[in-house]
Amino acid sequence: MPDVLSLRAALLDWYDAHARSLPWRAPPGAKAKTDPYRVWLSEVMLQQTTVPHAAPYFERFTARWPTVGDLAAVEDAELMAAWAGLGYYARARNLLACARAVADEHGGVFPDTEAELLALPGVGAYTAAAVAAIAFDRAANVVDGNVERVMSRLFAVETPLPAARPELRRLAALFVDAHRPGDWAQALMDLGSGVCRPRSPSCDRCPLAFGCEALKTGTPERYPLKTKKAERPRRQGHAYVLIDGAGRVALVRRPDKGLLGGMAGLPTSDWGAAAEFAPPVAGSWRAAGSVEHVFTHFSLTLEVHVAAGEGGDFLWTSAEQAANALPTVFRKALERALGTLSRWERA
DNA sequence: AAACCGTGGTG
DNA sequence: TCACCAAGGTT
Numbered sequence: 001m002p003d004v005l006s007l008r009a010a011l012l013d014w015y016d017a018h019a020r021s022l023p024w025r026a027p028p029g030a031k032a033k034t035d036p037y038r039v040w041l042s043e044v045m046l047q048q049t050t051v052p053h054a055a056p057y058f059e060r061f062t063a064r065w066p067t068v069g070d071l072a073a074v075e076d077a078e079l080m081a082a083w084a085g086l087g088y089y090a091r092a093r094n095l096l097a098c099a100r101a102v103a104d105e106h107g108g109v110f111p112d113t114e115a116e117l118l119a120l121p122g123v124g125a126y127t128a129a130a131v132a133a134i135a136f137d138r139a140a141n142v143v144d145g146n147v148e149r150v151m152s153r154l155f156a157v158e159t160p161l162p163a164a165r166p167e168l169r170r171l172a173a174l175f176v177d178a179h180r181p182g183d184w185a186q187a188l189m190d191l192g193s194g195v196c197r198p199r200s201p202s203c204d205r206c207p208l209a210f211g212c213e214a215l216k217t218g219t220p221e222r223y224p225l226k227t228k229k230a231e232r233p234r235r236q237g238h239a240y241v242l243i244d245g246a247g248r249v250a251l252v253r254r255p256d257k258g259l260l261g262g263m264a265g266l267p268t269s270d271w272g273a274a275a276e277f278a279p280p281v282a283g284s285w286r287a288a289g290s291v292e293h294v295f296t297h298f299s300l301t302l303e304v305h306v307a308a309g310e311g312g313d314f315l316w317t318s319a320e321q322a323a324n325a326l327p328t329v330f331r332k333a334l335e336r337a338l339g340t341l342s343r344w345e346r347a
Numbered sequence: 348a349a350a351c352c353g354t355g356g357t358g
Numbered sequence: 359t360c361a362c363c364a365a366g367g368t369t
Contacts, residue, residue, distance in 0.1 A: 046365040053355065053364085087353030090368075124367045144365045189365055198363065199358075229362090259352070294360095296352055328354060 004174050007154070007211050012180060014207035015187035020194070022051065023058055028183050036110035036135035037068045040098075043127045044091055051193075057086055068110065071096070072103035077253075080262050081325035089327065093262050094122025112136040134182040141173045142185035146192025148172075152224035153196060156213035160225035168224075232299050237271035239302045239330070240279050241288070241337035242309045249322045249334065250280075250314035259295070264315065264322070266330045271300060283307035288340035293329040300329065306337045 019028045024042035026034045041061060045054040061082065065071040071079075076096060083092035098121045102110055110131070111117055117128040129140035148161065151171040157164055175184065195202045201220055203209050214220035242250035254265045267280040279285050288304040310316075319338060323331055 043365065048352090048364055048366055049354080050356075050364050085354075087355090088366085090352065091366090094367080122367065126366060130365070142365090145363090146365065185365095193365080232361095261352085294354085296354090297350075 003211060007208050008175055008177065008184070010207045010210070011187050011191060012183060015183055015190065018190065018194075019186070020190055023055060023062075025186065029180070033135055033137065033182065036112075036131060037071075038062060039131050039135040040068075040110065040123075040127070041071075041095075043130045044095055044098075044122060045086065047091060047127070048088060049086065054086070057083070067108075068099050068102050069108045072099040072108075076262065077264075081264070084263065084325050085328055085331075087327075089260055089263050091122060093256065097121035098123065110135070112138070114138060114140050130185060133185045137182055139176050139178045139181045140185075141169065141176045142188070143169050143172050144189065146189045146196075149198065149224055150188055150192050150196050150208075153201075153214035153220050154208060154212050156217060156223065158225065160227045162227070164224065232294070232297060234299045234301070235271045235273065236275045236301050237303070238269040238275050238277050238279075239291075239304050239333040240267045240285070241304060241306045241334060242267070242281065242283070242312075242314070243306065243319075243337075243341075244308070244310040244316060247319055248316040249319055250309070250312065251317050251322055251326075252314060260327050260329075263327050264317075264325045264330075265327070266333055267314075268302070275303075277303075277305075279305065279307070281307075281309055281312050283309050286344075288337045291329075291332040291336050293332060295329075302329065302333050304333045304336045304340075306341060 016028045024034060024038045026032060042058055045058055065074065074096065079096050080089065080092055083089060101120055102108060114128045114132040117123050117131050118125065126142065126144050129142040132138035132140040133142050148168045151157070151168045152164065155171055157167060159167060177184070195206050199221060203215050203220060206212070209215055212220065214223045250267065251264045252267055254260050254263050256262045269275045269278055285305045285307045288306045290301055290303045293300045293302065317325070319334070323334060326334060
């Protein structure tokens with residue numbers, strides 16, 4: 001059994017020397033903690049999202065909305081447009097709901113306990129613990145995918161995920177301490193992302209190698225064990241790009257719930273095993289080829305169609321503004337349509 | 348509690 | 359190529 005105290009000391013020492021510098025992070029041991037607003041915003045953006053993908057969004061958001069009060073005052077559509085491309089759009093809806101809850105119910109100040117944080121929209125067990133530890137120095141058990149992987153390897157846990165979650169959480173709790181809880185959480189995540197990686201872990205650079213049970217087995221990358229995932233079904237659909245004389249594009253606002261909820265979108269058919277061509281308005285529609293997109297739980301082929309037209313119950317938006325406000329699947333379709341149009345015009 | 352919910356990088 | 363993966367939360 002690895003010695004918890006030695007491992008703790010080794011990882012904190014390693015963090016002091018090797019901590020990544022990130023836009024939302026205070027240096028190791030810093031007396032002035034990061035603004036809770038910035039910690040919270042970064043944690044929400046980083047849910048299931050890589051640092052390189054989230055970082056530019058974080059910079060834009062904090063430049064535009066420096067405080068939680070500024071964010072709370074933003075219009076829904078403006079926030080959804082700013083989130084476009086980051087994915088998991090429920091996060092953006094909950095982000096706004098959370099900012100408004102902090103503004104209206106907490107006097108514009110983030111609560112500093114895990115329980116109160118957990119009650120906020122879009123803040124689950126992980127995010128509540130992370131904000132409590134990093135922004136408020138609370139001894140919270142911060143468990144994310146990195147921590148699960150590190151624990152599963154340190155203790156060579158043979159139970160596969162997701163069944164192993166409770167056990168991994170108990171193991172992680174063994175290390176939680178009132179001494180530097182925020183640094184501890186971030187040290188574990190830096191270790192998980194840079195050293196104890198899912199594939200080809202760098203055990204030769206690992207400060208915890210001396211106590212790692214998985215390393216002793218000779219195949220540390222076997223951990224954590226996982227149960228097989230179901231395969232992704234394939235769906236088909238049509239997307240309709242209607243363009244008026246001023247070069248504006250007809251967009252719709254998608255329903256708040258469900259896939260891409262609350263986002264601007266192109267008019268489309270239903271998506272299923274097969275899709276019927278039924279454009280939203282009559283006109284001389286021309287086929288512009290297709291685009292592929294992969295969502296979490298299905299793959300989609302979208303046949304793109306273009307026509308000239310105007311009026312109707314649409315949000316008429318300049319092509320440039322549309323490209324910036326649309327989720328990626330529709331941005332692909334729009335680019336396909338515009339590229340095809342310019343080829344036709346040259347011919 | 349299993350299913351749903353995006354995107355881009357990677358080997 | 360494509361399956362896997364990333365600082366999860368909600369229903």
